[in-house]
Amino acid sequence: MEVDDLYRRLDAHYSVEDWWPAESPWEIMVGAILVQxxxxxxxxxxxxxxxxxxxxxxxxxDELPQEELEAILRPTGFFRQKAKNIKAMASYLRAHHRSDPMHLLCQDTEAARRELLSLPGIGNETADVILLFAGGKPCFIAAAYVSRVLGRTGMLDSGDYQEVKGLMESCLEPDPAKYARFYALLVQHARTTCRSRPKCDACVLSSECAFSSGRGTAGSRPLRRTSARR
DNA sequence: ACCCAGGTGGCCC
DNA sequence: GGGCCACATGGG
Structure with missing residues (x-):
C-alpha cells in the first residue's frame, strides 16, 4: 500500500471536519501549547x-499576571508550565514581531521553525502544528500516533521524529490542506484503534477488510523517498 | 484504582 | 543518541 492509498482509505472511513477550530493564528498557537x-x-x-x-x-x-493565567489554564493540566510557555510566546512575539504571529510565520519555513523551537514548551510537534495550522506551511506533523499507525501498516519502522517527517514530506505533494487532513485522520484512526479495538486496523487499512494475520497490512511496502525535498 | 490524553525539557548513562 | 522522570487535571 502506498501513502496515498492509506490517506484515501482513512478519508473514506473517518470524518475530521473542523479539526482545529480557531479564529486567529494566535488562538492556534495558544491551543497548540494547551493541547499537549x-x-x-x-x-x-x-x-x-x-x-x-x-x-x-x-x-x-503578555500583560496578564502569571498566577491569573495559571488559574484559567488549570483544567488542561500542566497549567504552571503552560502558563509560563504561553507568556513566553506572547512576550517574544511582542518584542520581535510587533505582536503579530504571522510576521513570524510568513518567513521561510525553516527559519520560522527554528524560531519556534527556540521558545520554551515548543518542541518538534508543537512547532509543526503551528507552522501547518496557523502558518499554512506544508509541514507534516510526525506525532507519536502517526509513527505508530504508519508502523503498523508496515510502511515504516521508525519512531524518530525527523525521520518520519522527512519521509512523509518526500512522499506527498506539499499541500498544507492535505497534510492537515492526513494528520487529523491518522490521529483519529490511532485513537479509535490503538486501545479499544486494535484489530480494526485491518478493516480500515486493507482493501478487502480481511483480518488477514497478526501484524501489518498485507501488501504494504516500506516508504521510499521519491524526491529530494527536505 | 487504574490508565490515558492531539508533548516538552532536564538529567543520566 | 536513547531511556526515565516530572509536569497536573479530567474522563473512562
Missing amino acids: QTNWESVAGVLEALRSRGLLDVDAI
Whole structure:
C-alpha cells in the first residue's frame, strides 16, 4: 500500500471536519501549547474562557499576571508550565514581531521553525502544528500516533521524529490542506484503534477488510523517498 | 484504582 | 543518541 492509498482509505472511513477550530493564528498557537498531553474538550473550554475575558490577544497575555493565567489554564493540566510557555510566546512575539504571529510565520519555513523551537514548551510537534495550522506551511506533523499507525501498516519502522517527517514530506505533494487532513485522520484512526479495538486496523487499512494475520497490512511496502525535498 | 490524553525539557548513562 | 522522570487535571 502506498501513502496515498492509506490517506484515501482513512478519508473514506473517518470524518475530521473542523479539526482545529480557531479564529486567529494566535488562538492556534495558544491551543497548540494547551493541547499537549490533554484532550481537546478541556482545551476548548479554556480557550472560551480566555475569549470571554478578551485574553486571546498577544499583548493582553503578555500583560496578564502569571498566577491569573495559571488559574484559567488549570483544567488542561500542566497549567504552571503552560502558563509560563504561553507568556513566553506572547512576550517574544511582542518584542520581535510587533505582536503579530504571522510576521513570524510568513518567513521561510525553516527559519520560522527554528524560531519556534527556540521558545520554551515548543518542541518538534508543537512547532509543526503551528507552522501547518496557523502558518499554512506544508509541514507534516510526525506525532507519536502517526509513527505508530504508519508502523503498523508496515510502511515504516521508525519512531524518530525527523525521520518520519522527512519521509512523509518526500512522499506527498506539499499541500498544507492535505497534510492537515492526513494528520487529523491518522490521529483519529490511532485513537479509535490503538486501545479499544486494535484489530480494526485491518478493516480500515486493507482493501478487502480481511483480518488477514497478526501484524501489518498485507501488501504494504516500506516508504521510499521519491524526491529530494527536505 | 487504574490508565490515558492531539508533548516538552532536564538529567543520566 | 536513547531511556526515565516530572509536569497536573479530567474522563473512562
